[in-house]
Amino acid sequence: MKQSIREALPGLDLVLGWEQGWDALHATPLFIRKAEDVDRLILGPTCVQSLAVQLPSLKGKKVGIVVKGCDSRAVVQLLRERLLDRAEIILFGFGCDGVVSLKRLTKVLGDLDSVTSVKKTDDRLVVESPDGRREAAFDDVCAPKCLDCAWPNAVESDHFAGPRLEPRPPAESKTALERFEEKSLDERFAFWKREMERCIRCYACRNACPMCVCRDKCLAVSRNSKFVSQEANPSESFMFQLIHVMHLAGRCVSCGECERACPMDIPLGLLRAQSTAVTEELFHEQAGTDPEAPLPLLTFKTDEETIEERD
Amino acid sequence: MDTIFIQRTDIGRWLDRLAEERTVFAPTRRDGAVVYRPYRTGFVLELDAMPTTSPKEIVFPQNETLLTYSRAGNASGGAPKVEARETLPEQKAVIFGARPCGVNGLGVFDQVFDNDKTRDAYYTARRKDTRIITFACDRPRSTCFCTNVGGGPGDAAGSDVMLYPLGDGFVAEAVTTGGKAMLSLATGAPAGDREVAAKALVETAREAMPEPLELARIRENFDKCFNDMEFWEEQSGKCLSCGACAYLCPSCHCFNITDEGTESEGKRLRSWDNCMSYTFTAEASGHNPRAAKAMRLRNRVGHKFVYFPETHEGEVACRGCGRCIVSCPSSVDIRQIAKAIQEYCDDDK
Ligand code: SF4
Ligand code: SF4
Ligand code: SF4
Ligand code: SF4
Ligand code: SF4
Numbered sequence: 257m258k259q260s261i262r263e264a265l266p267g268l269d270l271v272l273g274w275e276q277g278w279d280a281l282h283a284t285p286l287f288i289r290k291a292e293d294v295d296r297l298i299l300g301p302t303c304v305q306s307l308a309v310q311l312p313s314l315k316g317k318k319v320g321i322v323v324k325g326c327d328s329r330a331v332v333q334l335l336r337e338r339l340l341d342r343a344e345i346i347l348f349g350f351g352c353d354g355v356v357s358l359k360r361l362t363k364v365l366g367d368l369d370s371v372t373s374v375k376k377t378d379d380r381l382v383v384e385s386p387d388g389r390r391e392a393a394f395d396d397v398c399a400p401k402c403l404d405c406a407w408p409n410a411v412e413s414d415h416f417a418g419p420r421l422e423p424r425p426p427a428e429s430k431t432a433l434e435r436f437e438e439k440s441l442d443e444r445f446a447f448w449k450r451e452m453e454r455c456i457r458c459y460a461c462r463n464a465c466p467m468c469v470c471r472d473k474c475l476a477v478s479r480n481s482k483f484v485s486q487e488a489n490p491s492e493s494f495m496f497q498l499i500h501v502m503h504l505a506g507r508c509v510s511c512g513e514c515e516r517a518c519p520m521d522i523p524l525g526l527l528r529a530q531s532t533a534v535t536e537e538l539f540h541e542q543a544g545t546d547p548e549a550p551l552p553l554l555t556f557k558t559d560e561e562t563i564e565e566r567d
Numbered sequence: 568m569d570t571i572f573i574q575r576t577d578i579g580r581w582l583d584r585l586a587e588e589r590t591v592f593a594p595t596r597r598d599g600a601v602v603y604r605p606y607r608t609g610f611v612l613e614l615d616a617m618p619t620t621s622p623k624e625i626v627f628p629q630n631e632t633l634l635t636y637s638r639a640g641n642a643s644g645g646a647p648k649v650e651a652r653e654t655l656p657e658q659k660a661v662i663f664g665a666r667p668c669g670v671n672g673l674g675v676f677d678q679v680f681d682n683d684k685t686r687d688a689y690y691t692a693r694r695k696d697t698r699i700i701t702f703a704c705d706r707p708r709s710t711c712f713c714t715n716v717g718g719g720p721g722d723a724a725g726s727d728v729m730l731y732p733l734g735d736g737f738v739a740e741a742v743t744t745g746g747k748a749m750l751s752l753a754t755g756a757p758a759g760d761r762e763v764a765a766k767a768l769v770e771t772a773r774e775a776m777p778e779p780l781e782l783a784r785i786r787e788n789f790d791k792c793f794n795d796m797e798f799w800e801e802q803s804g805k806c807l808s809c810g811a812c813a814y815l816c817p818s819c820h821c822f823n824i825t826d827e828g829t830e831s832e833g834k835r836l837r838s839w840d841n842c843m844s845y846t847f848t849a850e851a852s853g854h855n856p857r858a859a860k861a862m863r864l865r866n867r868v869g870h871k872f873v874y875f876p877e878t879h880e881g882e883v884a885c886r887g888c889g890r891c892i893v894s895c896p897s898s899v900d901i902r903q904i905a906k907a908i909q910e911y912c913d914d915d916k
Contacts, residue, residue: 277898279709284898285805305897309807359599367616370709392650454597455631456620459811459844464896472845486825486838488630517896519619519811521599 257322257348257417258294264320264346264415267290271320271348272307273297281358281371288320297322301356301376304399306513308328308466311340318344324352326409329509329544330466332411337507337545339469349410351421354394354402356381359521361397365390400525401512403427411545431460433529446556448494454520455493461524462500464517467507467543475499501527506535506553509544538562570762571755573616574736581753585661592625593663594618606663614664617708621672621817621890625682626693629814630658630838633689635826637832647834654834658693661749663700667722668713668888670701672817674725675875677702685751689837695769697813698745702724702737702814705768709778712902714773715780716744718886731765735791738765780902781909782872789873798911799861802904803869807895808841808860811839812891812899813867818884820848843865857913868904885889 261271270289272549275296277284283302288294299322305319308330323331328349334340353376362368364384373384381398382391395403408421436444459476462468476484476496483499485492500514508528515525539552539562573581585591591606598621604610636651662670673694680687681694704711704720713719723729727746730737730799738758741747758765792798823840827833840847843864849859857863875884885901892900 278892278900278903282898284900289803312883324890362599367707373683443865454600454602456810456814457839458814460785460807460809460811460896463807463809477844477846482827485827486627486630486823486836487827488838513896517807517809517811519600519815519894520602523598538748 257299257350257415258297260415260417261297261320261322261348262291263296264348265294266529267318268346269317270314270319271322271346272310273322273348274299274303274305274307276302279369279371280374281356281361281368283335299350300374301354301381301394302374302399304355304358304516305385306340306464306466306511308334309464311345311466312469315340315344318346320346320348322350323346323410323413324350325405325409325411326352326401326509326511327466328410328412329407329542330474330511331544332547333467333507333509333544336544336549336551342547346415347410347413348415350436351419352405353400353408353421354405356397357399357516359394359516360400362395364392399512399516400432401510404431404445406542407545411470412547426512431529432523432526433533436526437530449490451522452490452493455490455522456520457488457496458519459496460517460519460521461497461514464513465500465504466511466513467504467509468500468505497527501531504528505531506539506551507530507543510542539551569741569750570758571739571750571753572733572736572758572761573730573739573753573755576640576735577754578606578612578614578737578799579610582610582612582663583608584752585663585749589659589661591661591663592622603662603664607830613666614702616666617666617888618664618669619890619894620815621888622662622669622699623672623676623820625660625711626658626673626697627820629838630836631689633835633837635832635834636828638830653688655688656692658695659695660697660699662697665699665701665705665726666727666888667701667718667720667724668711668886669817670725671713671722671886672888673699675818675886676820678879678882697727700728700730700746700749701731703731703769704766705732705772706894708770708819708889709777710892711887712777712780712889713887715782716883716885716887720772720776721766731769733761733765733768738762755887761830764909780905782905783909784870785905785908786876788908789869792908792911793865795911796859796861796901797851798907799865800859802907803861803864803899806860806864806895807897807898808845808863809842809896810839810841810843811894811896812901813843815890815894817888817890818886819867833880842870864904868901868908871901872905872908890913900915 273286274283275286306327371385375382378395380396404424404427406423484495588648592603592604594601594613596613601613601616632654634653639648675790680690723742726744729740741750821840822837826835850854871885
């Protein structure tokens with residue numbers, strides 16, 4: 257990977273990758289501009305952020321980007337929506353065998369501080385800190401999306417490093433969404449009321465979403481539209497979530513960045529999973545997997561195969 | 568007796584008694600987040616992890632109603648009757664389980680909202696009868712840097728009671744007369760030797776804090792790098808321009824005021840705002856003096872380390888709690904930015 261970035265760098269303005277952040281558990285986005293920056297690049301289970309979120313604001317520059325499978329879906333979907341220009345993007349793909357969810361990790365191993373090393377060995381994650389060495393089964397601490405990842409390899413790439421990996425089989429046990437949908441409407445409503453009660457309206461979920469393109473002009477904060485009140489309560493916060501979900505319908509690439517970014521640990525992925533399940537069922541396609549496919553919600557058909565409009 | 572030892576298992580009983588007179592805001596878990604919520608019997612306390620949110624929300628809520636208004640037509644044809652009613656809060660509260668950095672953050676609020684020139688009626692109404700029970704830190708996180716910005720893990724300034732963790736309980740020390748009154752409601756034993764042991768733990772923690780952050784040249788260098796957009800773009804590249812850092816920060820105090828309602832009735836609201844948001848400085852004309860996130864991050868860091876000290880006798884507004892570092896989805900580290908400014912040199916440009 258480093259070698260191919262080094263070779264391509266002279267023709268690029270920058271390359272987006274990851275470097276180690278303030279401890280070994282936290283990777284942080286790296287903007288590679290000079291050859292010596294390449295040495296700081298890391299690839300591994302802590303490289304959680306989707307760097308695709310940066311691309312729309314870098315339009316006009318020639319940008320390289322290192323992508324996991326799920327990250328590449330965001331790039332592909334942005335290309336498909338003509339929000340990016342393929343000629344300006346160079347994809348450095350690799351086969352990803354999963355990333356860590358800090359939230360699940362702390363649930364299993366407790367609060368971890370001053371982590372000095374994080375290693376994945378087969379199906380275990382080993383974390384070392386001054387408190388000692390702790391380990392867990394990787395499947396217990398990885399991002400939920402990785403458990404049944406169908407796209408571990410970059411969907412599209414100009415350079416591909418390392419071996420291509422086998423997709424994970426679909427989960428045998430019920431998914432979180434299926435379990436949630438078994439609950440009554442009242443129970444589901446009570447659940448969201450409790451969860452949204454701690455939302456601080458920081459909009460980290462929105463700003464971390466690679467597919468959110470309005471951001472600075474968001475309905476939720478624009479001063480006149482009043483779709484959402486400034487009042488802080490679960491129904492207003494939930495309303496904002498519904499705006500985000502609706503704007504992502506058929507576009508959400510299931511990268512989980514919204515949920516990961518939330519500092520209040522609100523299970524936002526569940527809402528996205530629900531909308532994604534509906535659009536996938538209706539249009540028989542997954543967002544961000546085929547750059548050439550027409551966009552279902554921007555394509556007019558007199559008769560939709562899957563939607564019964566009249567008898 | 569001003570210093571006693573309270574067993575962990577007796578804390579709930581103490582809070583039960585305190586809650587008879589005051590609303591006690593105490594830390595509790597909501598999945599991976601720790602938040603302050605009004606204490607009730609049966610409440611599950613989080614006595615160890617540092618709260619995700621800062622105690623500021625207790626005296627400066629995310630949103631509050633400043634006034635309500637109504638406007639009624641006049642049957643006899645004269646001017647409509649307009650009525651506006653101020654909605655001043657009443658609060659008798661205890662903040663339980665703040666850390667010294669969070670309490671120090673309230674010091675910034677006091678200076679901004681309650682001084683000789685400005686007295687914010689809503690803030691002071693909540694603040695004046697809010698008492699604080701603080702946990703000294705025996706295990707600072709690696710992202711803590713309070714000792715660099717005038718605080719420390721055992722800093723009692725601003726607190727009414729200090730709790731020093733020790734084994735299966737806390738050495739509790741009254742700092743103010745209000746604190747003494749609160750402590751008289753607790754079930755405890757004389758602290759004895761445990762006082763020395765508990766304070767030694769916190770002192771050891773203080774000595775083990777990470778290497779000092781050099782801030783001596785930051786104000787002078789900030790002027791030099793202010794217009795170097797390349798520098799600021801480098802610092803802010805990965806930032807997502809969200810509000811997580813500002814809303815969790817114990818000293819960030821910016822707000823927005825909006826009127827919501829119809830022509831006939833409604834309310835005026837004050838809600839948290841943050842300089843990382845595009846709309847923060849968006850003007851009605853469409854112009855935005857801080858259109859790029861690089862300018863917004865420059866403002867956030869500048870306010871903490873330069874603008875606030877300039878108007879408040881050199882005091883840095885960042886209290887070193889590390890919340891913005893821990894909760895940033897991009898792992899932006901304000902210490903790194905401060906360091907980059909400190910080391911900024913325009914000679915080689
Ligand atoms: S979803 Fe797949 S590609 Fe994405 S991080 Fe998980 S394993 Fe990697
Ligand atoms: S990131 Fe979480 S706390 Fe912030 S607005 Fe989104 S849901 Fe609310
Ligand atoms: S809504 Fe969430 S899961 Fe979907 S693309 Fe955006 S960040 Fe990813
Ligand atoms: S520094 Fe982090 S938390 Fe703050 S605005 Fe940027 S991305 Fe959000
Ligand atoms: S700027 Fe960051 S470290 Fe400083 S007080 Fe605010 S949240 Fe804490």
